[in-house]
Amino acid sequence: MTTDSKxxxxxxxxxxxxxxxxxxxxxxxxxxxxxxxxxxxxxLDVRNFSVDYGWGENxxxxxxxxxxxxxxxxxxxxAGESGSGKSTLVYAIxxxxxxxxxxxxxEARFNLGSDxxxxxxxxLVNASERELRSVRWSSISxxxxxxLSALNPVVRVGAQFEQVLxxxxxxxxxxxxxxxxxELLAMVGLEENRLDRYPHELSGGQRQRIMIAxxxxxxxxxVIMDEPTTALDVVTQREIISELFELRSxxxxxxxxxxxxxxxxxxxxxxxxxMYAGALVERATARDLYEAPRHPYTLGLxxxxxxxxxxxxxxxxxxxxxxxxxHLPTGCSFHPRCQFAMARCANExxxxxxxxxxxxxxxxxxxxxxxxxxxxxxxxxxxxSNASPSEPVTEVSS
Amino acid sequence: xxIIARRLAxxxxxxxxxxxxxxxxxxxxxxxPLQTMIGKLQTEVTPQEIRAIILSLxxxxxxxxxxxxxxxxxxxxxxxxxxxxxxxxTVSSILISHVPWTIGLxxxxxxxxxxxxxxxxxxxGWTRGSRLDSLIxxxxxxxxxxxxxxxxxxxxxxxxxxxxxxxxxAYSQNLIPGWHWPFVASLLRYGELPILSIxxxxxxGWMLGMRNMMxxxxxxxxxxxxxxxxxxxxxxxxxxxxxxxxPSIANLSLAIGLVVSGALLVELxxxxxxxxxxxxxxxxxxxxxxxxxxxxxxxxxVLAANLLADLVYLWLDPRTRTEVAP
Numbered sequence: 001m002t003t004d005s006k007x008x009x010x011x012x013x014x015x016x017x018x019x020x021x022x023x024x025x026x027x028x029x030x031x032x033x034x035x036x037x038x039x040x041x042x043x044l045d046v047r048n049f050s051v052d053y054g055w056g057e058n059x060x061x062x063x064x065x066x067x068x069x070x071x072x073x074x075x076x077x078x079a080g081e082s083g084s085g086k087s088t089l090v091y092a093i094x095x096x097x098x099x100x101x102x103x104x105x106x107e108a109r110f111n112l113g114s115d116x117x118x119x120x121x122x123x124l125v126n127a128s129e130r131e132l133r134s135v136r137w138s139s140i141s142x143x144x145x146x147x148l149s150a151l152n153p154v155v156r157v158g159a160q161f162e163q164v165l166x167x168x169x170x171x172x173x174x175x176x177x178x179x180x181x182x183e184l185l186a187m188v189g190l191e192e193n194r195l196d197r198y199p200h201e202l203s204g205g206q207r208q209r210i211m212i213a214x215x216x217x218x219x220x221x222x223v224i225m226d227e228p229t230t231a232l233d234v235v236t237q238r239e240i241i242s243e244l245f246e247l248r249s250x251x252x253x254x255x256x257x258x259x260x261x262x263x264x265x266x267x268x269x270x271x272x273x274x275m276y277a278g279a280l281v282e283r284a285t286a287r288d289l290y291e292a293p294r295h296p297y298t299l300g301l302x303x304x305x306x307x308x309x310x311x312x313x314x315x316x317x318x319x320x321x322x323x324x325x326x327h328l329p330t331g332c333s334f335h336p337r338c339q340f341a342m343a344r345c346a347n348e349x350x351x352x353x354x355x356x357x358x359x360x361x362x363x364x365x366x367x368x369x370x371x372x373x374x375x376x377x378x379x380x381x382x383x384x385s386n387a388s389p390s391e392p393v394t395e396v397s398s
Numbered sequence: 399x400x401i402i403a404r405r406l407a408x409x410x411x412x413x414x415x416x417x418x419x420x421x422x423x424x425x426x427x428x429x430x431p432l433q434t435m436i437g438k439l440q441t442e443v444t445p446q447e448i449r450a451i452i453l454s455l456x457x458x459x460x461x462x463x464x465x466x467x468x469x470x471x472x473x474x475x476x477x478x479x480x481x482x483x484x485x486x487x488t489v490s491s492i493l494i495s496h497v498p499w500t501i502g503l504x505x506x507x508x509x510x511x512x513x514x515x516x517x518x519x520x521x522x523g524w525t526r527g528s529r530l531d532s533l534i535x536x537x538x539x540x541x542x543x544x545x546x547x548x549x550x551x552x553x554x555x556x557x558x559x560x561x562x563x564x565x566x567x568a569y570s571q572n573l574i575p576g577w578h579w580p581f582v583a584s585l586l587r588y589g590e591l592p593i594l595s596i597x598x599x600x601x602x603g604w605m606l607g608m609r610n611m612m613x614x615x616x617x618x619x620x621x622x623x624x625x626x627x628x629x630x631x632x633x634x635x636x637x638x639x640x641x642x643x644x645p646s647i648a649n650l651s652l653a654i655g656l657v658v659s660g661a662l663l664v665e666l667x668x669x670x671x672x673x674x675x676x677x678x679x680x681x682x683x684x685x686x687x688x689x690x691x692x693x694x695x696x697x698x699x700v701l702a703a704n705l706l707a708d709l710v711y712l713w714l715d716p717r718t719r720t721e722v723a724p
Contacts, residue, residue, distance in 0.1 A: 094626070096626055098617075098622075133628040133630075134628065135628070136626055137626065142623075149619040149620060150620055150622075150623050151620060152640075152641070153715075154714065154716060156716075163633065167627070167630060168628065200716070
């Protein structure tokens, strides 16, 4: 494995967490750091980020004033229903959002790594086309949901690797490029002869593995996974997820994992943000979120999927359907579907605030001290993360 | 390779069906073709002429339909298409003197129109919503105007009034046809205006088709991936265009098939030699051998064009190479 980029060496040198449930707790968001503040361990810092679909009067707010951040070699999970804005957020951050999507404000600072001259930080929102092209794939790569449509159907698999290497590694010879592609395929457990195949000649699992290999071609610091396993059967899903995490512990790239499957996220992410109607409703470490959800929507999402391990539980789901972004309910967007809704919820919109004495935030009036309302017992559980040592989930492949 | 062999076999079968129908058609027509032709001649008919007509229709009316059919096929294989009734020449020699003009003029125009339309369509699809979009109504206007009108106006304005282009004919009458430079140059010069008029009237179809496919392709995930991969812009456009062009290739095969038959108006307006004019005259004078010869020629061109498009398609789209399991 050759690493020709300084940034990757730095990452590999970092301690990469093994494949266990995250035990790290995050400090509060450094709200005091401004524009040029050093990012340090932080690889991505997104602030006050808003995205509209359309212009003028017809504009619909798809992402509303969102803050997310990610440290090196960590996994950020973004969860939410369809239309919650989770994909829009990530595509807008990477400037891959297409018309009529428009970034209405905010910044997305990406840390390219440090050298003798100091830290190299780029604001993706204001980056020029040329700057973006230099960041794309070599620093940030992406794996899409459907590998069949994400691979060019008329180009051989090998040529797709070739294309990437030719554009970004101009000094590589044809043999070196071929060798690199073969090496990448071997990393995801595929034979070299797959390079001569066309995408339609491969199975869904093989295609998704090729997508992952492609994403790692240039040793990126950040890999974005947009529901990478949704189109696959459950067995292949598990295999690919466990392979993915082995690769991550080997190369130490950070990940943003977008999915509606919150129970999957609780196993793989370090930190999870939950989105509803374009806004963040809860942010917590994976274990906290799983064991003690604070927002009623998070609770609903958790109850919508069977847990990966443990006993069989009743699935309840969330009543109603996601709101029309053009006609959001007043107050808290979730209140028409919320079983704990109070009078206040219909009128005032709850801000995302940190829960006292913890490192987590939630946007719900139930958890604001001065309401006087009793917090329902479902939303008041205590996470066991600090009490008991985390149990490894390395057997995910089974 | 097996796929190509299979396609070739299919085309051979289609060709056989086509010549059989071509043979049978006069037999199903009301009246006796021989009598019709002799009546048309309105002069004293020599036995030689009667024999020529008989040969052209299948070689002797005395035999059964089956034996006539085999004689016809046999004559075809020897390149004998019979003798024209109205022009005292063999059908094959008449075709040889007319077909190259049509294929040259309409073929070149179709290819130019395809290239210009497809390339501009791809760029229009990529830059959707830009000012370039105004090209579309302009091009559509030229396609909507009836061709004979457009051609006449073009001829009048650029040929007769402005004298930018020579008019009438395929080459300067002062030159002797042959493969020497002055003649070829004159050929190209005289071809400009007809070609321009054909391209003008047909480019919108290619342009719109390609633009719409391009817009569909640009929305595809693999184009998003190409952008996310940080590939240069031209490679991103190429990735989309390479996939968007496939339906246009299929249409091109149909368009080439029309090359031989669809030339009538061009040849009339620009006084250009070719098959369209020939076919019109042959039908008007019920010159059956000539009609049969032209039909055969058209069939061959359509089949050849389809075969060519099929092969290009196989080459461009690997998905069509997958064989169905036996």
